[in-house]
Each structure stands twice: as C-alpha cells, then as structure tokens.
Amino acid sequence: MSAMVGASIPFHRNMPFGLVPAAFAQDHDVLAGKDGLTLLNDRPLNVETPPELLDDAVTPTNRHFVRNNGVPPENTDPENWTLTIDGFVDNKLTLSIADLRENFEVVKLQLTLECGGNGRGAFNPPAKGLQWTYGGIGCAEWTGVRLKDVLEKAGVQSNVVYTAHYGADTHLSGNPDRQPISRGLPIAKAMTDNILIAFEMNGEAMHPMNGAPLRLVVPGWPASTAHKWLTRIELRDQVHDGPKMMGTSYRVPAYPVAAGQQVSTEDFVIIERMPVKSIVTFPANGADIGMETEVRGHAWSGDRSISKLDISIDFGATWQSTELDAPVNDGAWQNWRATLALPQAGYYEIWARATDSEAETQPFAIAWNPKGYLNNTMHRVGVRAS
Ligand SMILES: Nc1nc2c(c(=O)[nH]1)N[C@H]1C(S)=C(S)[C@@H](COP(=O)(O)O)O[C@H]1N2
Numbered sequence: 404m405s406a407m408v409g410a411s412i413p414f415h416r417n418m419p420f421g422l423v424p425a426a427f428a429q430d431h432d433v434l435a436g437k438d439g440l441t442l443l444n445d446r447p448l449n450v451e452t453p454p455e456l457l458d459d460a461v462t463p464t465n466r467h468f469v470r471n472n473g474v475p476p477e478n479t480d481p482e483n484w485t486l487t488i489d490g491f492v493d494n495k496l497t498l499s500i501a502d503l504r505e506n507f508e509v510v511k512l513q514l515t516l517e518c519g520g521n522g523r524g525a526f527n528p529p530a531k532g533l534q535w536t537y538g539g540i541g542c543a544e545w546t547g548v549r550l551k552d553v554l555e556k557a558g559v560q561s562n563v564v565y566t567a568h569y570g571a572d573t574h575l576s577g578n579p580d581r582q583p584i585s586r587g588l589p590i591a592k593a594m595t596d597n598i599l600i601a602f603e604m605n606g607e608a609m610h611p612m613n614g615a616p617l618r619l620v621v622p623g624w625p626a627s628t629a630h631k632w633l634t635r636i637e638l639r640d641q642v643h644d645g646p647k648m649m650g651t652s653y654r655v656p657a658y659p660v661a662a663g664q665q666v667s668t669e670d671f672v673i674i675e676r677m678p679v680k681s682i683v684t685f686p687a688n689g690a691d692i693g694m695e696t697e698v699r700g701h702a703w704s705g706d707r708s709i710s711k712l713d714i715s716i717d718f719g720a721t722w723q724s725t726e727l728d729a730p731v732n733d734g735a736w737q738n739w740r741a742t743l744a745l746p747q748a749g750y751y752e753i754w755a756r757a758t759d760s761e762a763e764t765q766p767f768a769i770a771w772n773p774k775g776y777l778n779n780t781m782h783r784v785g786v787r788a789s
C-alpha cells in the first residue's frame with residue numbers, strides 16, 4: 404500500500420483493509436469518477452463496492468464495481484468505434500455507434516450485473532481468485548439497443564448454437580495474439596429481450612472502466628458474459644471455446660463435492676443463471692443504531708423475480724417480512740425495506756433472506772466448489788442498538 408502512494412502511512416493500522424488511497428485514486432485517472440470502492444487488485448484492476456455504498460435504488464456510476472481481466476484499451480473514441488457481427492449470419496454487419504442509434508430501437512433498462520465470483524472470499528478452504536466479499540454487484544440504468552434486434556438484422560442461421568464476444572482490451576502478457584477474456588451465450592439466451600448493447604450508463608457516457616464506449620449488458624448471468632469495449636460478436640455452430648470459457652473458468656462441478664475435493668475438469672459445467680441473493684445496504688455492518696431503525700437493501704435472482712424478502716434479528720429463529728418493490732423491468736434488482744423495532748439494547752445481527760418466483764431461497768451456508776463461484780449465502784450485518 405505504501406508503494407502505491409509513494410510514502411509510509413503512519414496511521415496504516417487504522418486504514419480499512421483494501422481502501423483505495425485517495426491519492427492513488429487521483430493519480431490513477433482510470434479510477435477518476437469512482438469513489439469509496441475497495442481495491443482487490445490493481446493489475447488487472449478490480450474494485451468492489453462496500454454494501455453500505457450500494458444503498459441507492461439504482462447504482463450510481465461512481466459506486467459500480469469494476470472487474471478487468473486484462474489491460475483496458477486507451478483509444479475509446481466513440482466516433483470511430485465499430486461493432487462487427489459475423490460467423491453464421493446471413494449478412495455480416497459492421498456498425499458504428501451512430502448506426503446502432505439510428506437503425507435500432509434505443510431502450511433504457513435497469514440491469515443487474517454480478518460477477519460469478521462475488522462472495523468467493525467466504526469459501527473455506529479458500530478458493531483461488533479475487534477475494535470478493537459482497538460488492539461484485541450493481542444495478543445501473545443502461546441505454547442501448549437490444550442484442551436480439553441486432554442479431555435478427557444480421558440474420559441468425561439455423562445452425563447457430565452460441566455467441567462469442569470480443570473486445571478491445573489486451574492481454575496482461577502484452578502478447579497481441581492473446582485475449583484476456585472471450586465468453587459467449589447460448590443463442591436462446593442471446594435472443595431474450597433484456598440483453599443490451601449499451602452505449603450509456605445512468606444517462607451519461609459510460610465510465611471507461613465499465614466498458615466505454617460500447618459493451619454488452621447481460622443481467623442475471625455471470626457478468627463475465629457482459630463483454631466490455633465490445634468490437635465483435637461471432638455466431639457459432641458450437642459452444643464457444645475462448646479464454647475463460649473452458650477448463651474450470653466460470654464453471655462448477657456438475658454434482659455436489661466435499662470441501663477441498665479434487666474434481667476432474669471434464670466434470671465441470673458452464674454457469675448459466677446466477678442464484679437467488681440479497682444484500683443489506685442500511686444499516687452498515689458495525690453501525691451503532693437506535694432502538695428503532697429502517698433496514699433496507701436489494702434482492703435478485705438470475706432470470707427470475709423475487710417474491711419475498713424476510714429479515715431476522717434472532718439468528719434465524721424467527722423471520723419478519725419486508726416491503727418489497729416489483730422490479731422496474733426484467734433484469735433489475737428489487738428494492739426492499741422494513742422498520743425494525745428492537746426489544747432491548749445490545750448486539751444484533753440482521754440477516755436477510757430472499758425467496759424467488761420458483762420458491763428457491765438463500766442458504767445459511769453454501770456447499771463448497773473449487774473455484775468459489777455462486778456464493779449466495781445470506782448477508783449478515785452486525786449492529787449495536789442503544
Ligand atoms: N472486454 C472485457 N469485458 C469484460 C471483462 C474483461 O476483463 N474484459 N470482465 C468481465 C467480468 S469477469 C465482469 S464481472 C464484468 C464486470 O463489469 P464491470 O467492470 O462493468 O463491473 O465485465 C465482464 N466483461
């Protein structure tokens with residue numbers, strides 16, 4: 404940390420773990436416009452959002468997490484950007500951002516993006532990879548055109564089974580022949596209504612680290628499918644095999660495994676929808692609160708809606724329901740709130756448990772998997788009431 408700011412930090416003992424030093428954030432203009440986020444890695448750059456900073460109904464750009472696998476492109480001039488649609492299509496397309504705006508319906512949607520590894524830090528034995536806690540999640544308002552409309556215009560041939568996504572970021576090794584990541588979607592998923600090729604975030608130019616000037620936004624599935632700095636979508640007659648598609652990347656064993664168990668690579672399956680999950684964004688973990696307080700947060704379940712959100716203050720013995728908003732649109736998280744009256748002064752844990760439209764609910768503890776994906780255990784917030 405000292406090396407990052409170029410001096411020793413006398414009060415380092417008091418410095419919250421992972422806090423991005425303000426001086427570092429300023430010098431690193433790549434993070435300009437991001438505020439209060441936690442640095443998980445600086446090469447590639449990864450920052451997550453502390454739960455209490457996710458309190459807004461719609462995640463502001465300065466609070467939206469960043470997950471890079473390589474080196475972002477430097478030249479992101481929207482005027483000269485093009486997107487190519489090729490592979491098994493009737494007409495190969497090369498479109499500028501102006502072409503996208505003019506030739507397709509422009510829509511605005513609130514869409515939830517969650518990294519497949521969000522929550523990995525809680526696995527024991529530890530899973531290798533970024534030690535995300537709770538904040539690899541956000542729900543911003545994105546403006547763009549529907550992926551489906553663009554693919555239809557290109558003409559999807561009958562043998563297409565999968566998409567492949569390519570972008571302008573480069574591999575950490577500096578080797579121009581290697582891509583940092585290239586994932587894809589089954590064609591049926593790609594043809595759903597709420598996947599966008601987006602060019603604006605929260606009504607403004609997109610943040611450079613969130614994929615400006617053009618990206619895919621795929622709600623409810625691992626956000627690794629939501630390609631940033633998007634330059635090309637290829638339609639394939641077989642499942643995509645790009646970097647981070649194969650082996651154990653964004654895959655889990657096809658059957659339950661014991662903690663620490665070795666699983667052979669051919670037994671892993673590609674993660675599709677993300678599981679039912681919620682977060683408490685107020686009060687903050689560790690807060691001192693009064694005897695009556697509002698509790699609030701968000702809940703989501705990939706491709707489904709949330710039907711109820713319950714909270715407990717007695718370690719799960721009893722539950723009370725909360726007021727739960729309907730999703731603003733398919734793919735948006737749902738906001739919830741409740742007023743909590745505490746029986747006496749002291750330490751409490753607030754637990755939140757979401758239930759989705761298929762009656763799936765969040766577990767207290769989740770089965771281990773080798774790469775630490777899909778942790779949807781209940782969020783617990785400790786508070787002192789007086
Ligand atoms: N081109 C490109 N797209 C990418 C990535 C990347 O490294 N390069 N990371 C993916 C992963 S793993 C995630 S979780 C999301 C994160 O989106 P965000 O940085 O806007 O929060 O972007 C995805 N799209």
Ligand SMILES: [Mo]
Nearest residue numbers: 470518519627
């Ligand atoms: Mo991710």
